[in-house]
Amino acid sequence: MSSYEDAPTFDEVERVMWADAGTAYEAVYAGLCAHTIPALLDAVGVTAGTALLDVGTGTGNAARAAVARGAEVTAIDAEPTMLDLARAKVPEARFEMATVPDLPFEPGTFDAVVGNFVLNHFGKPRAAMAALCSVAKPGGRVAFTLWPAEPTAGRTLFPRAWSVTEGWVPMDLPKIEESDDYPRTEEGLAELFRESGLEDVATSVIDWDHLTTAEDWWIGIASGVAGSGRAYMAQKPEVRAAFHRNYLEVAAEMSDEDGTMRLPSRALLAVGTVKA
Template identity: 50%
Template sequence: MTGTDGVDAAETPFDAGERLAWAGRADAFAAGFGRLCAYTVPRLLDAAGITEGTRVLDAGTGTGTAAAAACARGARVTAVDAEPDMARSAATAAPGAVVRLAALPHLPFPDGAFDAVVGNFVLNHVGRPRAALAELRRVTRPGGRIALTIWAAPPAPGQALLGRAVRAAGVPRPADLPALAPEDDFPRTERGLAELLGTAGPLTEVACSAVSWEHRTTAEEWWRGPAAGVAAIGRVVTSRGPGTVERIRRHFLDLAAEFTLPDGQLSLPHTALLASGRVDG
């Protein structure tokens, strides 16, 4: 089921920008970037120790890929997302899960409500990562596990492709697209993410490793999301009207040639970071 409670009204400018970037774009996300993000889900669930009967929270569920995979393992799944269109999509993808509308860093659950908490790239989309982590720890029972993924920085070549096309077209970042505040940012490295987990409170067995893969797609599919305004890159692409969108597209197609296989598909190298830890106490 889908609820409408729990969204934090006191969001940061970064949070507000993220909300605009994702509003109403669940289908466009699922058709492109959603397939990319699904790659890390099995390892994420393994790192969180999710098996039959596990009470699990999927934070920032998006279109529900991780929630559906956890349900398939027999877990008792609750999923939350800050964007209503994503929550509706997740409820369809994971009918066995309880899906609610809620935004980090304030979740509508009591302390220790879950055996495991997962967040597939959710930390890339919150304005206060440390506060978000502290909240995820709060709702995890003592002895329970937290597992999270983020995109690595600097990005892998495939991940950088769209940004390169934007720069080649000479399109600046829009002034109304806020970046994460410097005091809230952290190094997007194995060490940086592991140290960030340490700020959430007592965690043991903290581990972080890189996950690299080649994402297979087509130029048409990979372009469709940004052209529809999906994510921050989509807001940049669509910020200056159709003429600029077309100019970026031409640069994108030129740059995509280096990733094009003989069958015409793209093979885009991506790297994510996967971190996990056990709640002490």
């Protein structure tokens, strides 16, 4: 497992944090993120024959849903194990390994461009949006979901556990340059879309409870997935053990008597139209 400390830029750290994460992502986080897919596809009007680009497809859930609507789907991701799982899941779609903004497509290729929780993985979001808008046809629709800055209770589970874990060493990650960043709010996301030249920009908020169990949710962090998982793996063994105990206490507070854990979740959705 590569060290994030050897990857100095935001985008390079992202590649390290998600390397070889396909199986664990599918087991844990894919279900959480899938909730917003119908609204995302509705926002750009995906129907039979829509030429769609799915950006940061992960293990292919948005691509699968779009194919079920009859769309002609092209999907990209930068992580090979994600793409392997996506190809097996959705053989009808075309999958390519690619990073943003270096897209392997001609301008005006797609009727619509979507990305489900991918914007937060771009170190230069404005450059990323410019590139993604450029491959949509004039009059085409572009939509993305985003985790907001203000975390819901579901996103505070791990931070609550490590905040009371003695000896826990936070992971120091590179920040997005201030000139490239934007507020993770409805208005901030809308402004990013407008700055990218999109018209008729609209935003909405999606709230839901993600249902899981403490045992299943633990798979992600124990597998070293994403920032929380990498931070966990970097701790001393005794600190990891203490963190696990604290995690179980917090998880119990959020679980029903039958063991179902409810993680209140919120996403922002923005959509805009490429100028004709």
